[in-house]
Amino acid sequence: MAYWSLVLLIANCDRQSGEEPPPANSLAALISELNLPIQRDSLIACAASGQNSFLAESSGLPVSVIYLPVPNSGPVWFFETDDLINDKTDYSRYFQRQLEDKPLLNGFLRKFAHAEASTETIGVVATVSNGKLFLSNEINIKVANQPTVFSTEAIEIDRVQPLMPAYSWPASEQGADAIYFQVVSDTGGNLISGTYTQEPSFQFYKLDNVVLNINETDPAPSLESGASYTFSVMAVSLDNWVNSFSSVDFRVE
Secondary structure (H helix, E strand, C coil), X not given: CHHHHHHHHHHHHHHHHCCCCCCCCEHHHHHHHHCCCEECCCCCEEEEECCCHHHCCCCCCCEEEEECCXXXXXXXXXXXXXXXXXXXXXXXXXXXXXXXXXXXXXXXXXXXXECCCCCCEEEEEEEEECCEEEECCCEEECCCCCCCEEECCCCEEECCCCCCCEEECCCCCCXXXXXXXXXXXXXXXXXXXXXXXXXXXXXXXXXXXXXXXXXXXXXXXXXXXXXXXXXXXXXXXXXXXXXEEEEEEEECC
């Protein structure tokens, strides 16, 4: 009798405390299980719809959750809400999705191939590296009512300096752009340059207006005379959805 009294006492204490374990398979459960310091400013991620330029691949899934791999990281997970939530840091509302993790630009970037949804959701990419749990900023996946607009004609190239072409493009019409992510890649799909600017312009390889650079600058990347390349730019909103995606092939004369 004393044993069962102790069990009932413990159970009553647990109920009175109001603490319940986080839902299984949720981001909150992962955080609780790992019990690691959380790093929030180093895992860069966004999402776009459409299969264009370097996002194109054979899965047929129309949404790409793109991320920059964290050095020395282990498994990478994607968690997503079932719908929009007011408190984006309520990690009990994010559940792991079993999505295919695919390389982009020969693995320099990666993406989760995602099916189109009928409602807006919010996603978070997570991984562990060097004893820390890395979480991306929240990504509002808006393909349901704001598909990413793709264009091959929006980019203008100033070739006055052939080895240092200057690119410019218009701001997105369908959403407020917070930042622009530019990629220069070669015909083999290798990343030559990856930069972020807050202005709708970039000159290769001047970093005057670059606010973030994702590749090595020593030695600085260079273009070769007579070679062909692709310039791509994503216009990204504050909620990490890609409003527009433009791409153009060019040849250095």
